[in-house]
Amino acid sequence: MAKADCPLCGGTGWISTQQDGFSAAHRCECVAETRLEEIEERAQIPRNYRNASFDTFLATDGKTLRDAMVLIKGYANEYPLGKKPGLLLAGPPGTGKTHLAVAALRQLMARGFEGAFFDYQNLLERIYAGYSEALGTSNREAYRVALETEILLLDDLGAHRINEWVEDTVTSVITYRYNHQKPLIATTNLPDPDYGGVDNKERITLQDRIGARARSRLFEMCTVVRMWGAADYRIKAAAPVRY
Numbered sequence: 001m002a003k004a005d006c007p008l009c010g011g012t013g014w015i016s017t018q019q020d021g022f023s024a025a026h027r028c029e030c031v032a033e034t035r036l037e038e039i040e041e042r043a044q045i046p047r048n049y050r051n052a053s054f055d056t057f058l059a060t061d062g063k064t065l066r067d068a069m070v071l072i073k074g075y076a077n078e079y080p081l082g083k084k085p086g087l088l089l090a091g092p093p094g095t096g097k098t099h100l101a102v103a104a105l106r107q108l109m110a111r112g113f114e115g116a117f118f119d120y121q122n123l124l125e126r127i128y129a130g131y132s133e134a135l136g137t138s139n140r141e142a143y144r145v146a147l148e149t150e151i152l153l154l155d156d157l158g159a160h161r162i163n164e165w166v167e168d169t170v171t172s173v174i175t176y177r178y179n180h181q182k183p184l185i186a187t188t189n190l191p192d193p194d195y196g197g198v199d200n201k202e203r204i205t206l207q208d209r210i211g212a213r214a215r216s217r218l219f220e221m222c223t224v225v226r227m228w229g230a231a232d233y234r235i236k237a238a239a240p241v242r243y
């Protein structure tokens with residue numbers, strides 16, 4: 001789609017040029033701009049993160065977050081050529097995980113990939129509601145988008161009390177994406193023995209909230225970005241859990 005009020009093409013989406021006595025039609029640049037706007041619109045990024053980018057990220061604590069940003073930015077520029085197709089941003093609340101995850105998604109969208117943002121808790125509620133016949137198709141659609149979208153951003157992974165249904169659902173989403181080689185960018189506040197943040201035995205871990213199978217798949221498909229202040233963010237993937 002071209003921009004209706006585009007001064008370059010007058011809204012046709014085409015610009016004609018003359019070369020060697022022949023005229024040729026070229027796509028106007030407004031077509032690509034409009035496509036990016038449409039991709040961003042479909043991604044459903046919440047309003048307060050809609051303009052999040054690496055340029056607008058303020059790494060207030062200095063090195064720790066700057067290092068995290070470099071890693072995330074590298075992923076967004078290299079995908080799909082990186083080591084792993086996904087990213088897991090793990091750290092305490094207030095470290096800018098969502099901002100950086102959205103910045104990565106937007107960078108990928110600017111490169112032509114499509115994606116969708118989902119708040120984990122909200123996604124689970126919508127999937128659950130989708131089972132009810134009385135409710136509209138938008139909730140079932142949410143489930144389909146979470147499975148099929150090219151790049152899924154799952155914000156605040158594990159922010160829901162676990163039960164059998166939650167465990168099965170999050171496992172099915174992550175496993176489906178893993179099996180179809182579709183990347184996942186996730187953020188979480190929850191600690192894990194493998195990447196840190198576990199300061200005492202009482203603390204609820206990521207595995208407590210999403211289950212062992214989902215955690216295992218997640219670690220296989222994601223590079224972990226540690227934002228707990230340690231110098232080394234990369235951890236090696238956990239050994240897959242076999243059943």
Ligand SMILES: [Zn+2]
Binds near residue numbers: 002010012014030
């Ligand atoms: Zn134009």
